[in-house]
Amino acid sequence: MKPEVAVHRLSREAGGRVFWRLWLLATLAFIVMAGFAAATDYFPADLWLAHRLQDADAPALSEALDWASRLAEMPLVAAVGLGGALGLWFLASRSEAVWLVAALVVSLSNGGVKVLVDRPRPADHLVEVSEKASSLSFPSGHVTAAVLVYGFIFYLAGLLVPVRPLRLLVQAVCLLIIGLTAAQRVYVGAHWPSDVLGGLLFGGLVLSILIWTHRRFRSLMVGT
16 A cells, blocks of 8 residues: 555544544534423523524514525425536536435434424514414424535535635525524524524534535545
8 A cells, every 4th residue: 555545544534533523522412402402491591592683673684584594494495405406417416416415305304303302482472473383493494404405515515616706605605594594593583592503503413424425425436
């Protein structure tokens, strides 16, 4: 084995160990958070944070938040994911297309976590609720879907878009959608801040696995 190949392999193995340790710590944090969410309707800081965000009464802000949230809800997020996958397929990036569809499909697992935690939505006597939802609250499904679909598009842009300004634009839009969606779910009273944080964490955990498996697949394909 050539020395540079051996060094590359050792570096990759060390990076893999660090990744899995961090991933396990983040998973433990999510499990602890989900346990607390199952035991209480809202965390001590949730009420204060929700009131502070809802006090920001600006039409432009409300429109921006609603725009982002619509892009993270079904069926529009499905259209973005499937449309992006179709485009990648015809551009001969077929493995990336499959992984993007996987990100969309896996986002549906959020509903199973909600059932396990069984946390109710914010009550309208505690916060201003302008969007009624019948499903359970923790973690936020909109945020989970946004992290998985737009987070994976962010990752793919770094791999596949060679023009730097265009790549940065795509990645900035993805981050904007994720961030504004998270804020919007609290702003309309559909979720507590801890629900949103749970969605970010759960989506991030799953996204990291998708990216890791995709990178491993690419490495095997090129024989490294």
